[in-house]
Amino acid sequence: MSMFSKKGKRWMTGLSALTVTLLLSACSGGSGGPAAQQAGGGSETSEAAGGQTELRMMWWGDQKRADTTNQAIKLFEQKNPDIKVMGEFAPSTGYFDKLNTQLASGTAPDVFFLGGNVTDYASKGVLLDLTPYVGNELKLDQMDQSLVEYGTLGGKLVNVSAGANARGIVVNKTLFEKAGMPIPQDGWNWDDYARISKELSDKLDGVAGTYNFTFDGMDIFLKQNGKQLYDMENEALGFEEADILPWYQYWDETTKNGGVVSPEMQVSNPPNDTAKTLLITSGVGMTLIPSNQLAAFQNLTEDELVLVQVPRGPKGTGVVFESSQGLSAYAKTEHPEAVAKLIDFWINDADAAKILGSDRGVPVTAANRELLQKDASPADLIVYEYTSRVSEAAEKENFVVSYNIPGGAEFTKLGETTVQEIGFGRKSVEQAVSDFYKGAQQIFAKNKTSAQ
Amino acid sequence: MNIKTTSADSSANASEMSRSRTAHRTVRLRALLKHIVIIGFGLLMLYPVLWLISSSFKPNQIIFSSPGLIPQTWTFENYVNGWKGLQGVSFGRFFANSAFISVMSVLGNLVTCSMAAYAFGRLNFRFKGLWFSLMLVTIMLPYHVVLVPQYVIYSKLEWINTYFPLILPKWLAHDSFFILLMVQFIRGLPKELDESATIDGCSQRQIYFRIILPLLVPALISTAIFTFIWSWDDFFSQMIYLSDINLFTVQLGIRSLFDPSGQSDWGGLLAMSALSLLPITVIFLAFQRYFLEGIATTGLK
Amino acid sequence: MKSVRRRESNWTAYAFLTPWLIGFFCLTLGPMLGSLYLSLTQYNLLSPPQWIGTENYRQIFTQDGTFTASLLLTFKYVFLSVPLRLIFALAIALALNKGIRALGIYRTVYYIPSLLGGSVAIAIVWRQIFDGSGALNQFLSWFGIQGPAWISHPDYIVYTIVSLSTWQFGSAMVIFLAGLKQVPADLYEASQIDGAGKVKQFFRITLPMLSPVLFFNLVMSIINSFQAFTPAYVIGDGRGGPLDATMFYTLYLYLKGFSFFDMGYASALAWIMLVIIGAFTALVFLTSRFWVFYGDQEGR
Incomplete structure (x- = not known):
């Protein structure tokens, strides 16, 4: 028994030594807490x-x-x-x-x-x-x-x-040839876009004309109509509810006419995810992409992809170098x-x-x-070639750069939800846009104040 | 303290002997049926994993375009390419790193969680209720809100980009999950065991080593399996704390092959995911036999 | 005599608790209190926090529709997935406990899904199965049923997530197996001699003997399911979509903190979650007197 107690003592001593060491080393740094964070300054380089x-x-x-x-x-x-x-x-x-x-x-x-x-x-x-x-x-x-x-x-x-990069419409040339349709050319407008999307959907089985880019293209649409998403100089939203309503209505109509990827497919096969996008599985004819993504998509499909300028609005394409x-x-x-x-x-x-x-x-x-x-x-x-075409065009009709509004991630989430609310039939277009605008104002106000 | 040793097999044999031959046949038929059901259901369970493995042998371009279970063309290219790893560091390194973290974590959890569990499960001490509740409360707060303050602590200790933030908590019984698991097992043990041991003159420490730990083996095995696998699969903390590519783990390596907006190496990703299942499957297969009835005893010798 | 013994017990107990105590005071307590403090501030992660009192809590309870929706969704998930997981785990553990060949292989087969954790591969595989044209709907079409897009329609995606978490019942199964291992075989022998059938044995012996482990699995499943993050992150778009159908509570909290730069608000959400989980856990602990049987209890 005595042997055990000796061993026990040693064991205890060892443990308390460990304790002290750890306490010293771990606690000396101090659980600084968030208040101390900013004081901690300096990156770790030296x-x-x-x-x-x-x-x-x-x-x-x-x-x-x-x-x-x-x-x-x-x-x-x-x-x-x-x-x-x-x-x-x-x-x-x-x-x-x-x-x-x-x-x-x-x-x-x-x-x-x-x-x-x-x-x-x-x-x-x-x-x-x-x-x-x-x-x-x-x-x-x-x-x-x-x-x-x-x-x-x-x-x-x-x-x-x-x-x-410059955003543009990626066009699956192979699909258009299969459907016996001419490849869209620069200078087209949004009515052309809707018509062509529907025609392609109708002619080819299992192919949708276009992804729904209501939200991703909203800033372009605004600029085509002389507005903008975020008016940075005046620190204000650059648009009114009435400015975006026609855009949402346009997409709702085009969807109902049957030229657009279904809301379900848009969720399960998001356009910009290189693993899931229908662009690489010949499932969609056109969509809006940043030009630097073209190569990534082209490497994953045997179809031939080309870039065409965004359909024009009253003031032009609205696209600039970004x-x-x-x-x-x-x-x-x-x-x-x-x-x-x-x-x-x-x-x-x-x-x-x-x-x-x-x-x-x-x-x-x-x-x-x-x-x-x-x-x-x-x-x-x-x-x-595409970016130089955009540069040339920009010399004639110049547009300001699009900035995300402060609180960009929350704003994007709101925008995506709005499009889905319309797509899944949860809200009327008017209701959804009205709620969207209110939400955007709130996000903007909150992030503006937190900036000060 | 002499407690009877029993084996389930012997009891099963005894009861089977007494039955007639016809009964024996229905028993075999029933066993066959049971196998079929288990295998059938198991295949259903395994389907996603089988898809993962089979796809890892498909050429990169057709993984998503031909999603069938059996590849039309087989290739090992994904494994060869994937194994090369990233930025000149091969997956072999990542596997070694993950193994090191997992093994150290297992040891830490086994030692410190069982100690804490013994205190909570068997000993009486002041403020026990308070400590116990606090122990439980620590796992009720979502991880994401303590991440930043914890990161501050580790960065003050200059432990960023080391394995300390991943391993040290395991040596400080940070995983209440395992403490509670072992508490439950310890409390399931008959108290007469340690009472008789106390009468025999054992100290509480001796009871821990000689009675509780041996009887706790099933819970310790579970702890070892889970700790190993969960450390192996953990991505978020590894990603947050590790930056040096030489310290990268298997999960970090796999995620690095994946970029939704760029060019993911899906073949390599699936191949390395399949490969990363191998060590943890082997670990599980090796350890699960401790749960086999009839190998170990249910009591003490 | 007794007081001496008691003091010794205190000492030993605290010695055994030492590692945990160090961890608690040095690694856990500070950050926890820190987050409690942050929940009373406006804190955007990048600038110093500003004290705003209980404003975050007020906003959460009075103005935040997403909070309510995500809480309800999480409750739905907990009430669906916890029983399903536990029932599957227990049933398979019983089937794979003994008396059958190749047990190790079978157990491994049933455990492998849990090995995958939240890996990227899961997201792909799950899409192959639950997509509109996935394996499940192809199977259903044999019976003339036109299934929906399980993985992308807001009405169904939560069930896809539940099925994922049920599929990964392995760890609960292993714990049940470990618990079954502890049931002394002589109890079964004795009851067999008494002529008890399998069903009776299950309710008279297995279930009571397993109750501490069942209790553990229940408590842990509840805590983990309330905090479910990975399944929603892996199956959904990572931002709670489509609509808010995958906006689980912890995902919402994470987005608030890390994407929307509102860590003060996220901390308040976290402490509300802590209270909710705490209440449920306490409830389970309180009822445990009636259905959990410990070896250390008197008069068993």
Whole structure:
């Protein structure tokens, strides 16, 4: 028995030693709680040995993008031996959860990619104003002016586009040939679009003319009619309920006439999901896509896809060059100059452009676009041809850039729900649009105040 | 403390012997029927998994266009390509990383949850009710709202991009699920066992090691199986805490093959998903035999 | 004498509890209290939280239609999926407990679905089955039934999610198996001698002996089902759609916190959920006196 108690004592001592160690190590950090988060400041980067500056950079995307991004980072390190870049890649499904967690805890990467949701981040003061570095580390004179403007929010340059695209109608040429119908041409209007959708649906079994893009195309429709989604200058919604009602009615009618993918199919086979979309299974003839997605779709189907300009409204197509995603710097980065250098490299360097290709959209400088166009793949060539057509058109009829309204994710959810309410027959078009507008106002008001 | 050892097999044999031959035939017929039902229903259960496995042998382009169960053309390409992994790090590394996290988590949960469960299930101490309720309450708060404060703690400890945030909680009995599981099993054990042990002069610690732990084996096995599998399948915390590709796990690797807006490598994804089932299936197959009646004893020797 | 013994017991008990206590105080308590505090603030994740008192709670209870809808949907899910899961798990565990060849293989077959967890592969596979033209509807069409699009119609998608969670009954089954393992075989022998039939044995021996484990499975299934997130995330579009048919409570909370940048509101939602789950758990604990039998109870 005595043997046991001795052992027992040792056991207890061991346990309490463990306790103390753990308590010390775990509690010394302190459960800081959210209040302490902002005080915690600074990203985790620091001067590495040998006076090297260390940066962290985070992006999302597929494997090809990860590989090219890493290559570009290596090249940057070669050209800037004093800067080391740690690439952090997150699967697209978790990217923003991770980014938000890091931002909330004050440990965000020095540079990260943002998409259309940049307005949400800009309004919360977590993005570095890059204006002081323009002309020095960061040269933007080669970049399209509209894209520079896109990243300038509230007078601050907070996002530098890393790829441009222009939305257009993707047309499945093979299906049109099968139906014996002519391929739609630039310059068509929305009545043509509805008529052609229906004709294609009627002629081919199991094929719908178009996806329903009531919500995704709403900002384009507004611009075609001289309005906009978000009037950034005046910090107000850029449209009234009456401005969007005809658009919803148009889609409701087209759907009822039988030219549109059913609401069920739209849910189970969303247009922009490369695994599920009917675009790659010859299930749909046309839809609205950002031009940089064309190659991804084309690689997954044997049908031939082409891009046609969006049908025209009273003021034109409403389509401009847009940033598909861009680079932002963390407001608390310790190395803003190095970050500016990296961003500069990303958009201007010819070798970088060759590595990165048009995966995030076509290059944002005319020089790099020309460079890449020379040996582009057939699918990419369609994109380049299309984007230059859009540039040409934009010279004649210019439109402002579309911004997401603040609270973009909630607004998108509301918009999708509205379209489904109409599609599944839960609400009349008038009722749904009226509720949508009220909801949009609420979301806008809430996110505007939280920005201050 | 001598408790009888019994085997279910022996009792089954004894009762079977007494029956007549005709009865024997109906018994066999019934057994056959039972097999058929179990297999039939099992196939229904397995259909999705079979689809996953068969599709992983289909060429990438036809996975979605020909969704039948039997591939018309077989290819191992998905496995070869998938195994190459990402950014120069192969899936072999991811498997090793996942295995390390899972094994460490299993050990942690076995040691610390059983300790806590013994205290809650058998010992009397002050504030027991309070601690017990708190233990339960911790799993009632949705994870997403404690994520950010927890992340702050780990980042202050400079443990981001390490396995500590994934493993350490398991060594601090963080999984109330397993504590309660073991409490329930411990409370199911007859108290006379430890009462007689106390009379024999065993301390409470000895009772834990000599009586409770051996009798807790089924619950410990369940804990081991679940901890292993759940750590293996966990995606969210791994994604949040790990950034270095060399630290990536199987689940992170699989998700990285998938990008709804880009070009997902579906073939590789399905192949690696199928492959990732292999270790946990083997673990389960190996451990489940501890639940087989008749192998172990139901009491103490 | 007794007090000495009691003090020793206190010491030992706390020694056994030490790891849990450290974890609780260092890792769990802080973040929990933190989220309680945040629930009383307006907190957009990226700027410091602003104290607004009980405003979040007021909004939730008076203005938030999605809160009510998601709560009702979650209740529906809990009441459908918990019994289904447990019944399946218990039935299969009993069938696979003993007296049949190749048990290990069968058990594994029935457990494999649960191994898949919330993997991406599940989403694809489930679509192959429950789509408008999926395997299920092809099967139904043999009987002349035209099935709906189970996975994309707002009226049916919740049942698809329930079927997914029922399909993954493996962990409850394993726990039942472990519990069955603990039932002393001599009890069955004795009752067999008494001439009790299988049904009688089940209700007289198996069920009472299994009740602590059944209790565990019930409590855990309730807690987990109320917090169900992955099935809705995997089967739905991840944003609660179509309409709000997959807007489970925890999904709503997650969207509020991480997508809509309203972590204060999300924290308030979380604490409301905690109270609801706590109430249900307490209820199960209170009733357990009447149907759960422990080995440590007197007079069994």
